[in-house]
Amino acid sequence: MKFIKLILFVFLIIIVSSSNASKIKNKDNEVINAFLIPHSHCDVGWVETYDQYYTENVSVILDSVVHALINDPTKKFNWAEIIYFERWWNEQSSIIQAKVRDLVDRKQLYFIGGGWAQNDEATIHYEAVINQMTLGHQFLLSEFGVVPEIGWQIDPFGPSTLTATLFSLMGFKYHVINRIDERIKYVFNTTPDIPGSGYMSTEREFEFVWFPSPNNQDLSIFTHILDHHYSSPYLIYPNASNPNISLSTGFDFEGGADNNPSINETNINERACILVEIIQQRAALYRHNNVLLPFGNDFRYQNATLEFSNMDKLIEYINANSSFGVNLQYGTLNEYFEEVFKETDNSTKIFPELVATDYFVYTMCLSVDYQNFNTCANWWSGYYTSYPLLKGTVRESDSILRVGEMLYALASAYDIGFGSDFDFNIGFYALDFHRNVSGILTHHDATTGTAKAYVRENYFEMLYEAESLTMNYNVPHFVGYLLANQTINRDYTTNASLMAGAQVDDIFGISFTNSLGWDRSEFISIEMPSNMNVAVYDSNFNPIVSQVVQRQDKGGKWYLFYQVETPALGISTYFVVVLDIDGQITNPDLLSFISTNEKFTPIVSETTFSQSIDYDDSISSKPVVSIGNLLYNLNFNFDANNNNLLTLKSYDDLLRGQMAIPLSQQFIEYTSMSDDAYKFRPTGLPISLTPINPQFYLTSGPIVQLVTIIYNNNCSQTFFVYNSTTTNGHSSTNNSLISENQFFEIDNIVASGWDKEIAIRFTSSIQNSNKFYTNNGLEVMKREYQIRWNDTLPWSEIAGNFFPVVNTGYIVDEYNQLTLLTKQTVAGSSQGEGLFELLLIRRSNYTQWSVHEPMNDTSNPTIKVRVLFGDPNRIEQIRTPHSLLFENPLLPVFTQINEIGIEKWLSLYNTVFKPLKASLPYNLHLLTMTKQWMDSSVNIFRAINIYELGQSNDFSQPVNLSLQELLGNFNVSNIVETSLSANNVISSEKSNSIITLNPLQLKTYLLNLNSK
Known part of the structure; x- marks a missing residue:
């Protein structure tokens, strides 16, 4: 998402010689090495579909670029999105493929990132990120022997520590990011100024060593933040006739001749001086004499000759004039970083360090906001929730894909002794399609909900087709295969x-x-x-x-x-x-x-049956309804302040003998000012969602109790409380680690009217001192409600304190912890003492300027939330396993037995398939078991210790694993530890070796798995 010409900044950047920045290097009279980085940012869907973009733009770009590189060995190009490149590659003749291999070998064509797509970093689960990066990396390895080393996340709306952690595990040396709060990048010193803005400029901190994980200080990655977006060089300057408006001129030669004129003999000196001025300004932001200049933009280089021929003239002119003090050249990202570390003697000591900090919430500074509000009141926290039906469908699809992967890997390695006609190839092709679609949906305009409506519908179509293939073929067929005794049951269905x-x-x-x-x-x-x-x-x-x-x-x-x-x-x-x-x-x-x-x-x-609960004011001071089990009770009463709505009011903690702990919950509603799919801008504080002739029901039985609250405006809530599960006929005790009676669940069915946004808010007695916690799917991030910069606007104080909740959010004090678990990403916040809320659905009539559509979400999704409440030590002990169980439900397949008869059926088919020798301990999660390649017995196996440092006395400990013992029902051989995307060998393991995983450590292996 770009449109730099529409983003008219009204600030001046001032480089201040302060602290250590001025002492690092005297840069006077030294030649600046400026690396032009030719690239094309190719969204995998946004204002057009993936297929449209490929057909109309990307195929043209790759044809044009490859032709230019072949014809001129001095030209270079950097490519990121492998889903497009693989599709184009498969359409090429052997002659073109041979020439492209030569370009790759000579590093004229250089792969950066190398994932299927440039994934979003706020809403995507880490398992999906790993899968899509593995797809791209395995293609590059198999076709070119290339192992990417540099991350290129230039368009996601806020960089996450998760991505930096995963990229470090993939063996990346360097990482390039872009979209952070622009007040961090730039000094805003017009009237009024923004105090504290621009420290990256004044302190020259656009490059740093990022230690992203508080749980593993061995992980780090050298990170570069683009100082001026990823578009070709441009210069912004005040309009002499109207200083409130800024003008721009630049070198995006396909971006319109008015602002980006072609180079000729008449203007070459003027244009060269402008480009040198840009280079000098940007060089002042760094602690060395090298400048990274992106040379490209969205879907650029459809006319590579136009781009290169104009820049060629400037390169020749500038390099021939030593007075400019600039050496300008085309480059690949690795050349830039190699030159940086050559100049610094391969040392990172001159660079600052960033520890366990991410860059949410992203804020864009638009001139209209700065002029109207004297600050950058454009908080992009809305997309954490936008279009929840899509977000939920993506997560559900990935869960189904996970089941399909496991079943295919196990069935491929399991010889039942018959069924030679069983077709594994169809199963692989179905999985491969599902993998590709999952990779597409990680794109930063896909699951985020920020694409045009018809593109979003295209995403749904792809998801449903992928799910259908896996559900209609892989799951029932492989379940039938693995449960076969005398024959294969081919009558299973997931329907x-x-x-x-x-x-x-x-x-x-x-x-x-x-x-x-x-x-x-x-x-x-x-x-x-x-x-x-x-x-x-x-x-x-x-x-x-x-x-x-x-x-x-x-x-x-x-x-x-x-x-x-x-x-x-x-x-x-x-x-x-x-x-x-x-x-x-x-x-x-x-x-x-x-x-x-x-x-x-x-x-x-x-x-x-459901029993209606009728309002009775004579007993309003006491709980009208209580549902519970051996561990807790939920107490409900009528709320006189909201149309006598039946409302959760308190929680009895029977484990600790504490009764009526204040814990209430309700739907609240924000009114939109000018919201869109990206930003969250409510008019002010929310109000309780007002019901219309509400209805209340109670259902009680031996397994589950339900309280249902129907608002009668397409919104409802159903609370579920389960009794204790049993194991092998024995009731679970209070000492059992994981049980269904430890949580209560809420099914939230929601729909939103125009310019309304609905959240679920909990109010408790927890004294959280403005602190709360959200997670990135892998580990928890500590947040604090605060006013940022000079932004005291009411809506900014709200929106600027919402963060992505990938699956977990909580508040805690010394006595109690309230933890909310989700199956999809939503925006979460604590807007006051004892409060925690999740934003569930959004709808706005405001037309967003980049997609030219309002956020018209007319869906009526069910958004499930599981709630853990009580002693913090106990909750921390159980929250992570509960989250994984919630995200990965059991998947049923059905068959009818009438015709064959039960006794005959039981003789033909097994009722249980048990592939592992033992269940893993609860701090060890089998993340991946994938047969990535059809014609190979090699599997990718990943395991992770899911507990963080200090989370649990019992489980935040190193855990050992023997793959030979765990997979003892199979022949396991050729165990090799690799990088996270399985494209680089770390070490070969002995067949009987023990793997040790420290808290939140993730390891990847290749292994052969065959039937005994």
Whole structure:
């Protein structure tokens, strides 16, 4: 997202000789080495779709650039987005491919970043980032033997510590970023000035050594922040007739001749002087005599000859005139960094260090804001939430992809002794397509919700097609393959509607796949056609307790709840039998089977209707409704200040014997001033969302209790409280680490009117002293509510204190911690003492200037939030495993058993698949088990210690892992530790070696996996 000509800055940059900056190097009379970095920033969808961009722009760019490089060995080019390059590469003749290989070998064509796309850094889960970078890096390795070394994240809307951490693990030496709060970059000294602005300019801190992770001080990456965006060199100067307006002139030769005139004999001296002035200004910002000058912009070099031929004249003219004191040359990023460290004797001592700090919230400084508000009131915290249905669909799709990857890897390594006609190739192609789509959606204008409406719909289409391939082929086929005993069950389907036509005597088998490396015991729900009597049996055909629940937030539909136990990375099958109206089995085959053993006698599901809760002012001082379990109660009462809305008011902590701890929750609503998909600009403080003839319902049963609050304006909330799960027939105790009764869950169904933005806010007695915590998916970042710079505007104080919550946010004091877990990224904040809120959905009638559309989100998504509350030590012990369990639900496949009969079915198919020798400890997460290549038995295996330093006395410890023991059901060989994207060998492991993972340490291995 660019349009630099529309961003008219009204500041002057002043370089102040202060502190250490002036002592670093005397730069007078020294030649400046200016490296022009030819590049083209190619969005993977934004105002046009990915396909349109490729066909109309990118293919033309690559044709033009390659032609220019082939014809002139002095020309160089830097390329980042590999999804486009791979597509173009596959369309080329062998002759062109050979010439391109030569360009790569000579480093005329240089790959930077090297991921599938230039991923967003605020809303994307780290697993998706790793996957998309692996796609790009593996292509470059296999085709060219290239291992990228430099990050190029020039357009994401705020750099995250997560990206710097991951890039360091990928072996990157250098990292280039761009979009940070512009008051950090520039001195704003017009009237009025912005005190403290521009320290990067005054202190020459545009380059630093970034230590991104507080959990691993060994990780660092040398980072360069672009001083003036990523467009070709330009100069901004005041308009003599109107000093409130700035003008620009530059060298983007495809960007319009008015501001970027072509070079000729008449103007070459004038244009050279302007370019030298730009170079000198920028050189003053650095602690050496080298300048990195981006030479490109969005989709530039469709006419590479125009770009290069004009710049050639300037290079020749400037270099021939020593009085300029500039050596100007085309360069690749590595050449720039190599020259920097050559000048500094390969030392980073002259550069500052940045530790565990990110650059959220990004703020753009527009002249209209500066003139109207005397500051840069343009906080880009809105996109953390914008278009939540898309964000949720992306995360759901990635969870399905994870299941598909695991099943394919295991099935490929598992020889069942028959089924030679089983087609693994179709499964690989389906996975490969899903991987590509997942990579596309990491793009910084995709999941962010910042693309045009029809482009966003195109993203949805790609997601649904990818999900469909994985769900309709990979998952059911590979589950059938892995559960085969005498034959393969080819009748599995992921379509839950199979049960929609359920009738008395029907028997359904439901097999659940667990993509995590832990044994799991949890409650699941399956939609039923009505409140019919059913009985549920586990994988050993033992009857288990179940509950049929009516959900008024789903239009009165019925759902079957029961407990499922699955082995680590395995599959378990459960059976649902439809009984008659009296709760009896009438299926002759099943009756015969049950008669052989009394233990098969069914336990009829308990049907629990929704009971209406009516307002009664005579008992308003006491809890009207309480739902709870052995660990806690939730207490609800009517809120006289909001149309007598039934509202959560307090929490009983039964573990500590503390009753009625203040904890309330409600929907709140902000009114938009001029919001768009990027920025958040409400008019001021929010108000409670006012219900319209609200309705309240209570549902209670042996497994789950529900309180449903329907606002009757397309918004509702349903609170879920689960009883304790059991393991192998034994109730979970309070000493169990993870159990379903430790959290309560809220299903938020939301819709927004024009210029309204809805959040869920918790109010507690926690004294958090303006401090709160959000995470980047991998580790927690400490935040503090504060006024930044001189920006005391009411909406800025709100928007400037919202941060991305990838899956976890919390507030804490000495006594209590309130933790909110999500399945998708949202904006989160603590706007006051004891408060924590998540922004759920946004809609605005304001037309955004870059996509020329309002943020018209008419969706009605369900956004789930899990809540952990209580003793901080206990919550910290359990929050990370709970987050992973929440993000990666068990995936069911269905089959109907009536025709074959249950006894015959059980003889043909196994009901459990257990691939691992043991469940992993809770601080060890099996992040990746992927068969990346179709014609190879090599798998990518990643494991991570998910606990941070100091998070838990028990689990923030080194943990050991033996791959041979864990995967003992297979032959494991050729274990090699690699960089994160598996493109660079670190060491070869002995077959019986033990891997040690320290807190939040992530390691990657290549290994051969074959059947024993």
